[in-house]
Amino acid sequence: MATASFLFALLAVSIAICTAAPTNTTGFVSCLADHLTPGIVYTQASDSYPSVLEFSIKNLRFVTPATPTPLVIVKATHASHVQVAVRCGVAHGVRVRPLSGGHDYEGLSYRSIDAACPFAVVDLAAMRAIRVDVRTKSAWVDSGATLGELYYGIANKSARLGFPGGVGPTVGVGGHLSGGGFGLMMRKHGLAADHVVDAVLVDAQGRLLDRAGMGKDHFWAIRGGGGGSFGVVVSWKLRLVRVPATVAVFTVHRPRNRSASDLLTKWQHVAPALPRDVILRVVVQNQDAQFESLYLGRCAGHVATMGRTFPELGVTRKDCIEMSWIESVLYFAFYGTGKPAALLLDRGSKPDRYFKAKSDFVHEPIPRRVWESTWSWFLKDGAGLLILDPYGGKMGRVSPSATPFPHRRALYNVQYYGFWWDNGTEASEQHMGWIRGLHQEMEPYVSKNPRGASVNYKDLDLGANDYCDSDVANSYEKARVWGEPYFKANFERLALVKSMVDPSDFFRNEQSIPPLR
Incomplete structure (x- = not known):
């Protein structure tokens, strides 16, 4: 674990850096080795490197010899490990990408398009603690936890609390919340990110900041501005929602030849x-x-609502199934009833x-x-x-x-x-x-x-950023081509926040938010 003197020394160095330091991969690896305990840092020469890399990857398109992969993977088990990785990266010109569940559809949390510019990955999979407080209807969850683990943890504490996140149980909490996150309760409760009330983040200076420390704009940006742009969020405080004791679901198929x-x-x-x-x-x-539905109530209300609003669909009482909220999570994740809740803890295989x-x-x-x-x-x-x-x-x-x-x-x-x-x-x-x-x-x-x-x-x-381009001044205009489809008018505000919290663009990938000069 990093010593306090090392952290304060690197903090002083990082504050003084206004532009990216020259890349020194040897110095970066030595820096990590000097300040992290064995078993946390995996270089490309490590025997376990391939298995560690593939542990969180969900798409075989990016498991090829031609895919540019990280110089180093840091398997963080504590926020201080993330701080060390960031500060060593700043000091030696090696950018760091956070990885939570590995569901990034283009693999940008663990691979690059351009092999010419090295990068490191901070793998948060081992940081997966979940602390549910039934009294305050809230939970602290680490970024490396999966949605399935979060749902399981909530249900183990209360049958009347839930969270309006996505359907996929192996999706990492960190990436889901960073992109906004929508799921089957969004029409009732909004996005998953709407329920983030606090967070702990490692910023581009290696500081550990909570909501008060990062400020209003920074906190706004991390709740939907995409992962890997504004720091490494290591944990999130969530406001949970009330769910009824019984919910109703149905799945009905209507082929093309049946209207x-x-x-x-x-x-x-x-x-x-x-x-x-x-x-x-x-x-x-x-x-x-295939029409799929969740109703936060009993089948009588569900079937009546469908009959009143969409009689053409022909939903009957025989189509409807009553269950608990956590059973509905399993129903939509695994398409069936009677599944054990422990399935939600399976993070998947290769x-x-x-x-x-x-x-x-x-x-x-x-x-x-x-x-x-x-x-x-x-x-x-x-x-x-x-x-x-x-x-x-x-x-x-x-x-x-x-x-x-x-x-x-x-x-x-x-x-x-x-x-x-x-x-x-x-x-x-x-x-x-x-x-x-x-x-x-x-x-x-x-x-x-x-x-x-x-x-x-x-x-x-x-579109994509030029990952190796050091011309930060022109990166905003280049990024608008992909940034405005994602964020529309919010893209400019995100870039302004980036210019305040990471002006040297340390947290950068092929679709990260650039600073607006």
Whole structure:
């Protein structure tokens, strides 16, 4: 562990640095070795380096010999380890990237596009403590914990508390909250980041700051401005939400030949206008529309609501299942009932598939003829799936500038996914071509000027920073091409915050926020 004298000495050095220090990889590795205990630092020469690197990677696209990987991985178990990594990086010109769950869709938390400029990773997976306070309805959770671990920890303390995060249990808390984070209770409670009430962060000077220490603008930026730009958040304080003792769920399939196009067209009007206690999302795949719903109440209310607002869907009492909130988490994560809650603690194994994802926001209902023509895309080789998540409710009642996430007024979000298990070039081209082709086809019907995208669904097709470029002064204009789709008018404020808290752009990757000079 770093000594206090070392931390204070490096603090003085880092304050004096206004531009990036010349890169000295040998000095950086020596600095880490001098101030961290054995078993924390893994260099590319370490026998365990490959397994440590792959532990959190979820996408086989980035497990190749050609992928530029970190010079060093620091397996932090304490905030002081993060401080040491940052201060050694500042002193020796080696940038640091934080890694929590490894679900960054472009792998920017653990890989680079350009091998010419070395970087290090601070892996937070071992920092996963969860402390739930039922009395104050709050929880402190470390960035390395997964959403599944968080949900499990809450449920173990109270059956009447929950958290409005995402569906994927292996997603890291740090990355999810950093991008805003939406889930099945967002229409009732808003984004996951809306419920962050405090945080502890290591800044670009290696200081440990809480909400009061970082200030209003810095705290605003970390709750949706994307990970890896404003420091390394090591823990978050969350406001939990009340959940009923019983919730209701259903999943119904409506194939194309059973009016799926008509139902999708009507769904666009119905789903965003439903009561806040219910969400009705759609998964479109093959020639089928799968309607999935969570209702914060019993089946009688759920079926009645569907019958009143969307009778065409034909939901009956037989379709509806009652369960506890934590059982509903398992239901949507693993598609079934009777699953043990301990499944939420499984962080997954080595990556087993390749995938590409993109996102869109829809503000005006898409015509029926477009939905009808879209079915042909799901007959192509390499076809993937679409997920449609409706907004409205609480989402539409919060200002788009309340946090960096600006897309709250959309009708719904569209997620495009392509998955494949064959590492051949032909398979990759088919699947990548499918997702990019359908995304292009949808351009006339989604948000414009700019066409929106979710930073929780990173997409390098939008553009990238030149990671090795030392010209900080021009980086803002270059980054607007991808930054404004993610953040719209909030991008400028994020860049201004960056210029205050990290003017030398130490926390930098191919889609990190640049300083605005």
